[in-house]
Amino acid sequence: DGGITQSPKYLFRKEGQNVTLSCEQNLNHDAMYWYxxxxxxxxxxxxxxxxxxxxxxxxxxxxxxxxxxxxxSFPLTVTSAQKNPTAFYLCASSSGGDTQYFGPGTxxxxx
Amino acid sequence: xxxxxxxxxxxxxxxxxTATLTCNYTNYSPAYLQWYxxxxxxxxxxxxxxxxxxxxxxxxxxxVTFDTTLKQSLFHITASQPADSATYLCxxxxxxxxxxxxxxxxxxxxxxx
Numbered sequence: 001d002g003g004i005t006q007s008p009k010y011l012f013r014k015e016g017q018n019v020t021l022s023c024e025q026n027l028n029h030d031a032m033y034w035y036x037x038x039x040x041x042x043x044x045x046x047x048x049x050x051x052x053x054x055x056x057x058x059x060x061x062x063x064x065x066x067x068x069x070x071x072x073s074f075p076l077t078v079t080s081a082q083k084n085p086t087a088f089y090l091c092a093s094s095s096g097g098d099t100q101y102f103g104p105g106t107x108x109x110x111x
Numbered sequence: 112x113x114x115x116x117x118x119x120x121x122x123x124x125x126x127x128x129t130a131t132l133t134c135n136y137t138n139y140s141p142a143y144l145q146w147y148x149x150x151x152x153x154x155x156x157x158x159x160x161x162x163x164x165x166x167x168x169x170x171x172x173x174x175v176t177f178d179t180t181l182k183q184s185l186f187h188i189t190a191s192q193p194a195d196s197a198t199y200l201c202x203x204x205x206x207x208x209x210x211x212x213x214x215x216x217x218x219x220x221x222x223x224x
Contacts, residue, residue: 033211040120042200042216043155058211090154098143098204100212102154 003027006091006103013078013085013110021076021106023091030095032074036060037088037105046089049074078108086110114138115203117215124191125223132186132218134201141204144177144184149198149217158199159186191222 004025013019023032031050035043045058049068063082068074074093078085088107092100118133134144143162147155161168161177161184168175174187188195198217205213 031211035214040216043214045211045213048211088152092154099145099157099160100155100202101157105152105154107152 004091004093004101004103006089006106008106009104011106011108013108015110016080018077018079019108021078021089021091021108023074023076023103024072025074025093025101025103026072027093027101028071028095029093029101030071031093032068033092033094033100034058034064034066034074034076035090035092037090043090046076115201115213115215117199117201117218119218120216121219121221123221123223126192128191130188130191130195130220130222132199132201132220134184134186134215136182136203139203139205140179143204144175145202145204145212146173146175146184146186147200147202147214149200151198155200188220191220193222193224196220196222 007022033048034046037043044060046064047055047066049055052071055066055068065077086109088105090105091103094100115136124130143160145160146158148158149155159175161175163179172189176185198219200217201215202212
């Protein structure tokens with residue numbers, strides 16, 4: 001089965017803790033993306049990577065970090081510097097930069 | 112900076128009617144525009160892509176138009192069904208501007224039987 005997976009589906013974090021969200025794809029796509037979605041805000045781009053070992057900041061990168069050591073994987077770390085991390089996080093991948101294929105999302109809640 | 116607007120947050124129509132959703136943008140000339148469907152608690156799913164040199168594109172009951180002069184795309188669902196109820200997002204290609212797609216906030220469509 002080809003696709004993009006995210007884990008966990010729900011994640012709870014205490015204030016001051018870092019947490020890492022997983023994103024894996026077996027579509028052989030070069031590009032991968034992380035978005036944050038808040039109610040009424042639409043999707044906002046956090047980071048994206050067009051090739052292994054390279055990534056660029058999106059519109060709201062502050063308080064987040066990523067790595068792209070393998071083509072299949074693009075984990076996102078939400079650091080304690082992110083002031084309001086409670087949100088729905090979506091990972092996507094694409095080949096050639098057009099149509100994006102999204103994972104099922106991770107809902108992060110800060111307690 | 113680029114701005115993308117979808118005409119309304121919510122649209123309510125009756126089953127069998129045609130739903131028309133609007134996406135307007137400013138300050139950029141994208142090479143293409145896309146429409147996605149998102150159900151609650153799930154990731155968006157790609158529906159249609161239309162390029163700048165295409166006026167109209169169809170897929171089953173879906174039709175998308177792209178007017179680069181007006182900087183507007185219209186998304187139509189004909190013979191709408193309750194199963195079409197979802198949030199629909201438009202997205203602009205920003206690759207030439209050195210970044211990725213940007214998404215509108217979405218329009219939530221409710222189709223009542």
